[in-house]
Amino acid sequence: MPFENVGWLSYFGQIIDILLVTYVIYKLIMIIRGTRAVQLVKGITVILIVWFISGFFGLRTLEFIMSQTLTYGLLAIIIIFQPELRRGLEQLGRGRFFASRTTPKNEPVQKSIDAIIKSCTYMGKRRIGALISIERETGLSDYAETGISMNADLTSELLINIFIPNTPLHDGAVILKDQTILASGCYLPLSENPFISKELGTRHRAALGVSEVTDCITIIVSEETGNISVTKNADLHRDLSEEQLREILEKEMLSDDKASTQSRFKWGGKKNG
Structure with missing residues (x-):
């Protein structure tokens, strides 16, 4: 019979279909990973779980x-995910949709920490103001x-040169x-926390503001005092020594290294927020 193998061809086609859809979903996840869209996806997942549970228990x-x-969420998703959708279409147009994404190893991360x-130590001693945000998830x-x-x-050297006063890029965050160094001269959202100390300037408020909406680590070098501060998860930790700053960065940026998770120093300094 000429069509006796049609069943097997149908199964093979279904397998290919599943693999292609799985791969596309995987690439979409890679595109939105590392963006604020991840948090929105988590929210949608919660809605789906609640919907399933309500149906199971008859909560009409x-x-x-x-x-x-x-x-009605589809339209909302298109509006909310507009930057990510645009970025995905741009990658597709540039042929980067099928490019692999590698994970940085500890050695280059350690070099970044040292830099x-x-x-920051150089600028702190010379009271050069700086604002540096490190992207995470x-x-x-x-x-x-x-x-x-x-x-x-x-x-x-490049970081120091960016923040030299009266240069075109010194105003804003890196x-x-x-x-x-992804970009310089960037605007960060200012914190609206009414309990922030009045003695803190715009850099500290911007660092706190971005830490309230993302999981990034932001380093502030005060132009007035030369002190180094760090914000993370809406907490501001001030007047850090070089050793304390290194410990924080190694703990957060080298999280896969067991030795780096053992803290030798506490965050220390004054805590605000």
Whole structure:
């Protein structure tokens, strides 16, 4: 029979279909990973779980609300995920959709830490104001787009040169991603916390503001005192020594290294927020 193998061809086609859809979903996850869209995806997952539980236990009102939320959620998703959708289409147009994404190893990360500490120590001693945000899981692409794109290799000399007073790029924040200076002169959201000390300036408020909406680490070098501070998870830790700054960066940026997770110093300094 000429069509006796049609069943097997159908199964083979279904397998190919599943593999292709799985791969596309995987690449989409890679695109939104490292952006604020990850948090929105988690929220949608919670809605789906609540919808399933409400249906299982017969909670009709809650099920109806969740159903309506999902029904009209497609338009909301398109609006909310607009930057990520645009970025994905740009990557597709450039042929980068099928490019692999590698994870940085500890050695280059350690070099980046050394460069950051060297530059911050240099600027602190000379009271050169600086604001440096280090991207982690939640992306900072939206904020990087407000500044000047650089995509330059991270070095202490370049970081210092950016923040030299009266230069075109010194005003604003520098955003780091992996071992790259992604952009400079960026605008960060100011914190609206009413309990912030009045003695703190715009740099500290911006560092706190971005730490309230992302998981990034932001380093501030005070122009008035030369003190180094760090914000993370809406907490501000002030007047850090070079050793304390190194310990924080190694603990956060080398999280895969067991030795780096053993803290030798506490965060120390004054705590605000």
